[in-house]
Amino acid sequence: MTKYVVTGATGHLGQRVVQELAQRTPATNITLGVHTPAKAQAFANQGMTIQKLDYQDVASVQAALQDADVVIYIPSKSHDSFSRVTELEHVLTAAQAAHVGHFLAMGFIADQADNPFDLSAFYGYLPRRLAETGLSYTILRNALYADPLVPYLPELIERQNVIYPMGDASLSFISLADSAAAFAQVAVTPRLWQQSVYTLTQERSYTMPALAAVLSQISGAKIGYAPVTLQQFSDLYNQGNEGHMLASMYAGGAQGLLATVTDDYHQIMGRSAQSLPDFLKASLATASTTK
Template sequence: MKYTITGATGHLGRQIVNAMAKLVPANELNLGVHTLSKAAALKDQGMAISAIDYNDAASLTAVLRDSDVFIYVPSKSHDSFSRVTEFENVLQAATTAHVRHLLVMGFIADQVDNPFALSAFYGYVPRRLAASGLHYTIIRNALYADPLVPYLPELIERQNVIYPMADQALSFISQADSAAAFAKVATTPALLADGRIYTLTQQRNYTMLELAAVLSRVSGQPIGYQPVSLQTFSDLYNQGNEGPMLASMYAGGARGLLDTVSDDYATIMGHPAQSLPDYLQTNYHG
């Protein structure tokens, strides 16, 4: 078998590689990376490493050639047009390279009425795949729990969660749990069903008051909920010009479009995803 994974040195991609390495021999893993130097340790483990450029379908074709399963993790661009353009290049390369099955990362903010800046891309993916003639499976992630850990000291200082979410809830999954599910689906023919869409979440979602209560218990510090405006949130977190994109995500959340809860993780793995309190207690060492 040949498993190709793109974005293999990114946050989720690296964890998928680690999860896959527990299930298949290293020489079956074919990794596409943007910076070869970041993958030196993976190459030393016996994995094939190639440089990729999502904007160059020809170079992608060479990396994807005759892959049995291609796990596609999108780039981190901030607008749907860039990602759709990238995805078209990926599909062209996958078709030319005779990829047998695509396993594609999605996100729960893909509704037609969602103001999230990337919802158009995530809504485009399943529709475009359905028309592609390729065999595919999609795994939609909830919000990653991971950023809450480095964010917690700031929330302790502020004494408040500030997400502009009104009274609506957020649903989470850890990157480690997501990666484990990707690896399990990729290596289990019964789960790698053509056209199947899985949604990965924990067993419950959290309003901002509930999230604040969890963060308070984990940190031992009082944290409440005092939302800021969407514009203020955008201005506060505009590093790398991500502010408007992040604010648009919470605009969707404030409409109740980020509160999805699914039991698909348990279907895949045979047990529930790690809960948010357990994840935070395990990983926060303040």
Template structure:
């Protein structure tokens, strides 16, 4: 078997590679990366490293040639048009390379009425794949819990969670759990069903007062909930031009569009996803 993984040196991609390495031999793994030098350690372990550029269809085609499963992890571009263009290049390449199955990362903010700047991309993917003639499976993630760990000291200093979420809730999944689910689906024929869409979340979601209570318990500091405006949030976290995109995500969240809860992770892995409290207690050290 040949498994090609794009974005293999990114935060999620690295964990997908490690999870795959627990289930298949290293020589079955082909890592598509923009900068091959960043994957040198993987290459030393016997994995193949292929240079890819999402804007270069030929590079994607060469990387995907002979792949039984092609795991597509999107780039971190901030707008839907860029990602749709990238995705179309991937589709053209995997079709030309005769890839047997495409496994795609999605996100729960894919509703047609979601103001999130990337919802058009995440909504486009399943509709486009449905008419593509390609064998595909999609794994939609909840919000990653991981950024809460480095963010917690700032929230302690502010004494409040400030997400502009009104009274709505957020659903989370850890990157480690997401990666393990990706690897399990990719390597299990009974799970790698064409047209199947899985949604990965923990077993419950959290309103902002509930999230604040969890963060208070883990940190030992009193944290409340005092939301700021969408514009203020955008201005505050506009490093790298991400502010408007992040604010648009919480605009969707304030409409209840980020609170999906699913049992698909347990279906895939045979156990519940790690809870938010357990994850934070294991990873936050004050």
């Protein structure tokens, strides 16, 4: 019996990873490390073990990872690299003490040394730190999630423009569903562990005019491209004090650092990731039927 431990299991990606993992191994093989166990009750009802985990409490991390064969580490939503590096150190300390068989970590394409993204230091630190641990590990670097485009679309229709401060550069996307499927597939497939880093993307990236054209086609509304400044973007979307972090991500994007496209997803899954137009069509159709 292989014991899988998923941290951050009640977040947007974590929940989907758990659902995908449960299609590949019995629920009784899965332990979820979560900050608020009550949020994982539905998974507990399926037979999964729920373990309280606080990334800042080394003892709770060690308890959650005890006897783990495979750990899927999904970071917290903290907005600064220092906090995330601190939690990572706690998780790695626990993983080494538990002699974890394989460590699977969520990365992000904005990890370049010259990337101004607020969290690039963490994502750049992740592979270097894992490389020196002696652990068997795999990092899955996500492209930008396509999912936020769906609730964002009404605002873009009202503005009649995509406003990302990206200049002529491109953005690469992946859906949460496709990312989660890849995480689960790698977790249960030891032959895929031979490659230490995969980058999960769709088959193409999009300049902002190309993205606007896709959104226009899907919505039936005319959407163009009229970028705001980085400061304006930060001010517009500063809910939860996330404005600077989001703006810094697009600052990196404007340098061409979010445009990566690979065939790694096909290598893992044996098929291509869902295209952005197909994802948007399916998501909007689902949204209309659930109203």
